[in-house]
Amino acid sequence: MNYLKRNLILLFIIVGNLLFAQQTKIKQFQLNWVDNVDFTINKNLKIKTSLVEGNLIDGNFNPTYTSSWDIENSVEIGGFSIINIQYEPIYNNSNLYGVNYIPKALDVKFNIVKSRNKSTAILNIMPLLKEGTTIKRIVSFDLEYSVFANKKSIKSKISTVKNSVLSSGNWYKFSIDTTGVFKIDKKFMENLGIDVKSINPKNIQIYGNGGQMLPFKNSDLRYDGLQENAILIAGEEDNSFDDNDYILFYAKGPHTWKNTKSANLSEVEHQFNIFSDKAYYFITIADTPGKRIIEQTKITNTVNQQITTFHDFTFYEKDEINLFAAGQQWFGDSYNIENIHSYTIPFNNIDPSENVIVRVRGVAESSLTSQMDVKVNNQSLFGINFYAKGGLTKAVANENSGNIQLSGNSVNVEITYNNNGNPSAKAYLDYIEILGKKKLVGNEKQFSFRNFDVDKTAGIFEFLIENASSISAVWDVTDAINPTVILNESTSNNFIFKAVGGIPKEYIVLNEKDYYVPQKVEDTQIANQNLHSLNNIDYIIITQDFLKEQAQRLADYHIQNSNLKVQVISLHQIYNEFSSGSPDITAIRDFVKHLYDNATTNKIKYVCL
Incomplete structure (x- = not known):
């Protein structure tokens, strides 16, 4: 009997694995081209072009091809490839297209979208290809793809919060403008309208999820309702909020950095919040004690390597100009009259033994090709090329980056725009990013740090931060709403602590003279x-x-x-x-x-x- 039961269990496991196993499929496509089509762009512009039957053209007047079909729910794409492609050359109609925007390699996007419990596979492919001076078009191909059942997606992500924390109690709203540790004192509490004399500081609670833009994808992580943040209150032990008492809390500002968990510096890029230059938090006095920052458990394992440097990044961006009063792209400094701009970007304690990455993005609106030339510390580093505008494309954005070894506490960037003799050309800077390694040295300022080499390597690492006399504390802020205090394991003028490698971590060095100060908003008290x-x-x-x-x-x-x-x-x-x-x-x-x-x-x- 036990033998039979074991076999049945084994059978269920095998069947279950087969159900969730990857399945490979092949789908065939035939593109029917229609030549000499009269296409109306607007009342002032009509063109004659070639299209794939049932499809349209893009903003560069190039043909597109899209196909969609229903697919099983709760599956994800394991991988895909385009095979058995058949082309035919274009001899007489190549002048109809935006040649600069025809790719030299196959441009394909394939994904699954979900709407109202229905899954649809969508394939987008650019049906033209450029080989040297020749343009050819696709007439048929096969799509080979694999799907697998995503066990996590079988249940829809539904909010579990059925009541907001704002539904009861007295709530006060305030703002912050950057990421770091902020200090709230008695005067600020009174300015918010809180009767400080009547409260027990142990019941102070701060809620907020940070100010970075919400993800556009439904599937990406976001907090479910307002989250309570762990805070530190100096002087709460006597149940009275006195003149010298204060609150410290870690807050995430409006702008953030993406791809930091990849532990690859070249993949890190900033995200500028286009909706707000401030983040907002809420404070209340509850009937029960609030969440507090605790000390991190000390690591006693043997150290494999000492770390004295960290990876850091900063950016310069001003969002002032939206070229055509449409879309989400905003730009800053103009190169229309003054075609040379210089920037000095603070980047303290640069590690001279490592390359610094400088990345620049700009946009040009010109009927001719044009360029931006980038110098760093008086050395020519790279150029950015902009195609001539054409079709419905009124401006062209592009970026480039370069590596350079530097030293000191700043990076000097000079950007020159060459309009190639077109006086009506316009160009604007989008942003400058600086990414590199710095030496871990306390400097009487608070600063965040992390080390990607530690993040992707298993083992026990010892961080050594010089000049401990300028450091009042170090916090682990990997979990932004639950930071922890890290104790100094050294009695010398170095701040030393151990960390487990192989896990993305974020820390912040604090100095008591450099806590940030929050700002009062116009409508401070929030109605329930x-x-x-x-x-x-x-x-x-x-x-x-x-x-x-x-x-x-x-x-x-x-x-x-x-x-x-x-x-x-x-x-x-x-x-x-x-x-x-x-x-x-x-x-x-x-x-x-x-x-x-x-x-x-x-x-x-x-x-x-």
Whole structure:
């Protein structure tokens, strides 16, 4: 009997693995080209071109090809390749296309999108290819791809928060403008409107999720509701918030860095928040003690290697100009009149033995090809080439980077724009990024640090930070809402601590003279709200407060005449609960998704903005 049971269990395991195993499929495609098509771009522009039947052209007047088909739910793409490609040359129609934008290698995008419990595979391919001076077009190909069942995606990601923390109690909102450790003293608390004399500081709580932009993809991680942050309160032991007492907390600013977990410096890039230059946090006095920062457990294992340097990155960007009053790309310094600009970017304690990466992105609006030439510390490092605008492409953005060994505490960048004799050409800087290694030295300033070599190597490492007399504390801020205090294991003028390698870690060095100061906002006290509790609504009207009365009139009409369950929602309330107070419009999408996912009867059908 036991033998039979074991065999049945083994059979179930094999069948289960087969169900979730990778499956390889092949799909054939035939492209039917239609030549000499009259295509209307707008009332002033008509062109004659060649198209793939059932498809259109892109902004460069080049043909596109897209195909989509239904696919099993809860599967992901394991890999794909284009095989058995058949081409035919183009002899007479090559002048119809935006030749500069035809790729030299196959340009293919293949992914799976999910909507309302339905999965669709979407293939996008550029059907033209350039080989030297010859252009050829695809007439047929096969797509070989594999899919596998994603066990994690079988259950939809549904918000588990059914009530917002803002639904009860007294709440006060404030802002910060960068990432680091901030100090709140008694005076700031009073300016917020808090009666400091009547509170027990042990019950002070701070909530917030940081100010970085919300991810555009539904599948990417975001916090579910406002999170309580662990904080440190000096002087709370006597249950009184006195004149010399203060709060320290770690906050994430509006701008952030992506791909840091890759532990590859060349893959790291900044993300500038296009919606807000501030992040927002909320403070309340609860009836129970709040979350506090604790000391990190000391590591006693034998050290494999000592670390005296760290990887760091900074950027220069000013978002001032949107070229055509459309889209999400903003640019800064103009090179239209003054074609040379110089920048001095602070980058303290550069490790001279390692290369520094300098990355520059710009944009040009010109009918001729043009270039930006980049010098670093008076050395020519690289150029950035811009194609001539053409088709519907009114401006061309591009970036480039170079490596250079430097020393000192700053990086000098000089950028020259060459318009190649076109006086009407316009060019703008997008950003400058500096990425490199620095020496670990305390300098009476707070600074964040990490070491990618440690992050990707197993073992026990010892960090040594020189000039410990200028260091008041070191925190582990890998988990931004739950930082921990790291104890100094040295009695010399070095700050030393051990860390486990192979795990991405983020730290911050603090100096008591350089805590950042938060800022008071205009509407400090927040009225209680609870959007997370809403469900089973057909129609929501999202509005600013000054239009709320008119929005309610519209809601009443649809309640009475359309038999709909309608709710008027204040925009700032969505921001408070779904983007930690920041005016990030992605929060609207997340709120609507929350209503859809949590409906038991009426799923959201209409949204009026």
